[in-house]
Amino acid sequence: MVRLPLALLLPAVVVLAACQPMTQDQRPGAAPAATATPEQVAAATAVTRAPAPRPSARATAAQLDTTTPEQRAAAAARPTTAEARLGTTVASLGNPTESGLWIRTPLVRERAMGRIVNPANGRSAQVELIPLTSGGSGSQVSLSAFQLLGVSLTDLPTLEVYRSASGA
Template structure:
């Protein structure tokens, strides 16, 4: 019996959090269905600290939701990857110019950084001060000249610009292992 009650409470918490209101908010089934369908709906929700009792709100709140595909969220609210890439033709030419020399700093796993931040850059724990360098994708041999920036907050991986990922021939959802070189 107690096991059944615990399972029902757990499922209720998951159900409420799936409505986007959080595990400590309460909405009716019709309100939840309206929210999920994207309609504008009047919702009376109660949010309370765990274990506290709160009287229901006397004034309803109107909530409008928007639905967005995962692809639209990934590409910046409906913008295409090409629309987010604001680098000029001159910048792209400079980034792909052959480069030699310098010292190899190491390898790192790179993920897409802030897609709205233009230019060619990598934020990495492999440098402690800004510098010029390049990144090589050993999987296909492509390389890109870019700005090396220290990664604030530490971490083991690196963040790379959208333009640099495209030049390296890497999908924005990939986590490639790249070589980092300093000029």
Template sequence: MSAPLTRIALCLPVLAIAACSNLTSKTPESPPRTEAATVTTEGATASTATTAAVPRPTARTAAELNTTTQQQRTAAASAPATQQQKLGNTVASLGDPTQPGFWVKTPLVSAEADGRIVNPANGKSAKVRLIPLAGPASGGSQVSLPALQLIGVSLTDLPTIEVYRG
């Protein structure tokens, strides 16, 4: 082997070891940092305002992205206090997981309103904010991560759910 190639061949293991030691010397990541945010809509009453923490930008897991409290989850799972109007069924998919709170973006509404979604497969439901989504009424809907978890849906499933207003 020529002298330059020998030098390169001897340097490669040293560089590889240096790169590996750099990976292990990192300090553990600090716990997720969240910031409080109040999500309200124009004309919303105190009962429709949702206060939730915004996940930090580096959140990677569903647990880090779901910043709702146990109290918020309990309130969202409670039985409806008033009569509700069924708007229809829709195929649900995971919406923006960094958007906090319980909501569904659906073409079944033309204006924001309080509502509920129900998973007919298990009967679980969640109080949500209904947000208009452009498209035909037969189009699918985007559901918040906490709402999907509350109704017992896997984040990768595309279940058909029932949507109610009121």
């Protein structure tokens, strides 16, 4: 086993700590997101929330994805409001029994509306941004959002994450 002196390891730790992605809230001079109106919140929730799968659902994507065709079309539509790019994240499939369109990510500190983009094919999905506080630097994405992005359920894609400026 090779032992490295502490003086050689300390600079590496400092460099790695500096690589931590900054959220919009951490950026110097970043303006706080505008507060969403109740109508904006209701419209966004109508797109991103879906009923839980039936208890009898088998472990197939078709049975676990309870979003409607209308929700999928609305989530895939181009954004109509300004948005701020939060950064990129490596994503994995989240709990497939948790319905809706969402991403759990360390790039946000509070729930908000946003969009994720798969740069490999240009597809995007409007999602609810949920803070991921259980450590790690990757994100978890809902089954429905993975499917909208055209990602295989076993892939670990790098996604771009945006927060809606409306804060909805």
